Amino acid sequence: MTSADPAADPAALTPPPDESEWVLSYLGVRLSVGVLGAALPVLLFVSRFFFGDHRLPPSISAFYYTPMRNVLVGTLCAQGVFLFSYRYARRDNWLSTLAAILVVIVALSPTAAPGAPDTFWTIAHGVAAGGFYLVLAYFSYFLFTRSDAPVEPGSPKALRNSIYRVCGVLVVLAMAVALALLRSPVHLLFWCETVASLAFSFAWLVKGGLLFADQP
Numbered sequence: 001m002t003s004a005d006p007a008a009d010p011a012a013l014t015p016p017p018d019e020s021e022w023v024l025s026y027l028g029v030r031l032s033v034g035v036l037g038a039a040l041p042v043l044l045f046v047s048r049f050f051f052g053d054h055r056l057p058p059s060i061s062a063f064y065y066t067p068m069r070n071v072l073v074g075t076l077c078a079q080g081v082f083l084f085s086y087r088y089a090r091r092d093n094w095l096s097t098l099a100a101i102l103v104v105i106v107a108l109s110p111t112a113a114p115g116a117p118d119t120f121w122t123i124a125h126g127v128a129a130g131g132f133y134l135v136l137a138y139f140s141y142f143l144f145t146r147s148d149a150p151v152e153p154g155s156p157k158a159l160r161n162s163i164y165r166v167c168g169v170l171v172v173l174a175m176a177v178a179l180a181l182l183r184s185p186v187h188l189l190f191w192c193e194t195v196a197s198l199a200f201s202f203a204w205l206v207k208g209g210l211l212f213a214d215q216p
Contacts, residue, residue, distance in 0.1 A: 030208030032082045037201035040075045041194040044068055059189040060197070061111040061125065076107035092143060095135055102132040133175050133196050140203040141168030160212055163203065170199035 044063050057063055063072045084100035105128035112122040144164040151157050178192035206212050
């Protein structure tokens with residue numbers, strides 16, 4: 001009888017042997033997701049603050065209405081491709097596919113233009129963006145911290161797990177602050193999204209082996 005708890009099913013936590021050739025590239029995919037996620041807000045900020053009119057749009061998504069539109073849409077779509085290509089364990093695959101769909105919706109359903117009313121597509125954009133960040137927070141806090149063996153306190157894996165959990169919490173906190181201030185005159189959405197993006201990116205870079213020499 002199959003256990004109802006996915007965490008109790010080994011197949012949900014480890015890649016199947018017949019997909020080993022797919023798994024060979026999972027570290028590269030993790031690094032790609034991390035690099036793209038970290039680079040996007042930095043590139044947008046630099047482009048506007050140093051080479052534009054020094055006025056930041058209210059959110060990362062609002063860069064759609066600036067000369068950086070193609071960079072924004074292209075980077076989000078690239079993240080979608082890498083997440084869709086990510087193959088590791090069963091639960092990872094489902095969630096990475098979901099994240100890929102959500103981020104492509106974000107890319108192809110732009111946020112409302114300044115002063116324009118919300119439409120179905122702009123609402124879909126906001127819901128998809130929030131869902132995307134939450135899925136990646138789940139990756140950081142729950143999936144990246146799992147281990148086939150007990151984790152010894154003070155071990156490198158324990159340190160990495162602490163990093164993953166901090167990154168996951170930061171993503172959720174940043175989204176909570178953004179939601180709380182959504183209707184207020186204080187515009188911190190760009191910075192909240194930047195914190196969330198850098199947090200999940202850092203987790204993926206660690207998991208990809210670029211930092212702290214992580215293992216699967």
